[in-house]
Amino acid sequence: MSDLAFFIPAALGTVAVLVRLPSLRRNARDPLLRAVVVFLLTATGVFYFGATSTIVNVNEITGVPNFAAPLLYSLLMACCGSGIILIINWRGGPPARIRRSTRWCAGTYAALAVAMYALFALGEAPVERLEDLDTYYANTPYIREMIVLYLVGHSAAAVIMASLCRRWLSDVSRELRAGLALLIAGYTSTLGFDVCKFAAVGARWAGTDWDVLSTEVARPFVTVSFCLILLGFGLPLAVQRFKGPWRDWTRYRRLGTLSRLLHGLTPTTAVVRMPLLSTVGVRRLHRESGIHDGLLTLNPYFDLTLRARALADALAHGASDDDAAADADAVMVVAAVDALRADPERHVIASSRELRTEPGEERDLVRISHALARILSGGPGGPAPEREHA
Structure with missing residues (x-):
């Protein structure tokens, strides 16, 4: 041999x-x-x-x-x-x-x-x-x-x-x-x-x-x-x-819609530039941090009544509790972005004395991002959000 x-x-x-x-x-x-x-x-x-x-x-x-x-x-x-x-x-x-x-x-x-x-x-x-x-x-x-x-x-x-x-x-x-x-x-x-x-x-x-x-x-x-x-x-x-x-990359990619929607809402002084050779784990953490900062900026514009109506509507159409919550959060976030852009002088932020509940802190950001993708591409009647597996 x-x-x-x-x-x-x-x-x-x-x-x-x-x-x-x-x-x-x-x-x-x-x-x-x-x-x-x-x-x-x-x-x-x-x-x-x-x-x-x-x-x-x-x-x-x-x-x-x-x-x-x-x-x-x-x-x-x-x-x-x-x-x-x-x-x-x-x-x-x-x-x-x-x-x-x-x-x-x-x-x-x-x-x-x-x-x-x-x-x-x-x-x-x-x-x-x-x-x-x-x-x-x-x-x-x-x-x-x-x-x-x-x-x-x-x-x-x-x-x-x-x-x-x-x-x-x-x-x-x-x-x-x-x-x-x-x-x-x-x-x-x-x-x-x-x-x-x-x-x-x-x-x-x-x-x-x-x-x-x-x-x-x-x-x-x-x-x-x-x-x-x-x-x-x-x-x-x-x-x-x-x-x-692979998990970091998957989560990074799935958060893309939410990240793009919130991009630019945070003051430029708070934006951290990513090095070209940063690992995907660092990029994922940076994207999540940017999303949380954006949601915090939007907080005074959150309409909890609108969220409650969107939640009830999603549940009435047969969505699961998690998916319905994500849809409601997405609707509220989109409305808050529109409200912020309609208030270039940030009068709402200056006069706000109350910090409303931030949806990203206790809810699945990936689900919200998928719900946003459905809303922005044609409304809540689109396909169910893809779930992220552990």
């Missing part, structure tokens, strides 16, 4: 690690972030050291035939352990239970990794095997046990992680549920690798040659599983990263 099947996932893992490193530097004590980085590092190491060219280089550098085998198997155990720890920390729970589970998992897989080197040292594997060490030494004392031990550890980790993800699946929704489904598929694919390896080794024990299962059929399972697992971990993190800016 071409080394590209190993180096491509290794490259993806390296990119993922580099993306997470800045966050790790800022939050070095975050156990979940540490678990993510360790898992990505060990998984990347497995693919890098699993490539045939790397195996050759390791054996040449150490001068020990097949030394790349225990090195690769120990990295695999580290990857399995860090994957379980990642799921444990990701799911959360009582801190004491998380720490206890983490210690048990780390200790178990560290012991397995140490056992790999001990068994390799006790056994004899003088003939370098680059692709079929599992089956070639399937009947060699100690090397045989090393092979079985890494397969058992790898299979157990896949079963544990798939089980943890499956139990968690019913408690979550949306992007996290999709991520867990990808993880389950990835770890199930990992079991396909183990089944092929066990079958090939078992065939050698029975005196049969099924080496093709180990050398050809098993390897694609690894690449597929890694890509699914990487997507499973990455999808929720990516969605979470962009969800906030």
Whole structure:
């Protein structure tokens, strides 16, 4: 099998690690972030050291035939352990239970990794095997046990992680549920690798040659599983990263009609110019601030009687309480804007001694903006306002 099947996932893992490193530097004590980085590092190491060219280089550098085998198997155990720890920390729970589970998992897989080197040292594997060490030494004392031990550890980790993800699946929704489904598929694919390896080794024990299962059929399972697992971990993190800016942009856009209507009502000395490269979150806050300032300027012109009539009319036409309130607020705001423009000297503001209730303080500005859009485009009989989802 071409080394590209190993180096491509290794490259993806390296990119993922580099993306997470800045966050790790800022939050070095975050156990979940540490678990993510360790898992990505060990998984990347497995693919890098699993490539045939790397195996050759390791054996040449150490001068020990097949030394790349225990090195690769120990990295695999580290990857399995860090994957379980990642799921444990990701799911959360009582801190004491998380720490206890983490210690048990780390200790178990560290012991397995140490056992790999001990068994390799006790056994004899003088003939370098680059692709079929599992089956070639399937009947060699100690090397045989090393092979079985890494397969058992790898299979157990896949079963544990798939089980943890499956139990968690019913408690979550949306992007996290999709991520867990990808993880389950990835770890199930990992079991396909183990089944092929066990079958090939078992065939050698029975005196049969099924080496093709180990050398050809098993390897694609690894690449597929890694890509699914990487997507499973990455999808929720990516969605979470962009969800906030997307919500800000959506709210910013939906407030456009109300913002444009109130634009220019506030004295120019109170207007704050936005830098060209401001984030969408800052722009959303600036737009909301401008709307509140505009409503405060309009406050003396609010006609609460007009609002009450508009509210009753909207309810009479079958609007919901929230939509009716938004329609009534929109009608009052439009009337207040007209009244303010008809009073260029601001006599009403100068003589006002009463601050009327401002509709934007306790009501949904987005609904008011949509109601305004309907009114300005043809009247209250237009389509119902689009609701903003959390």
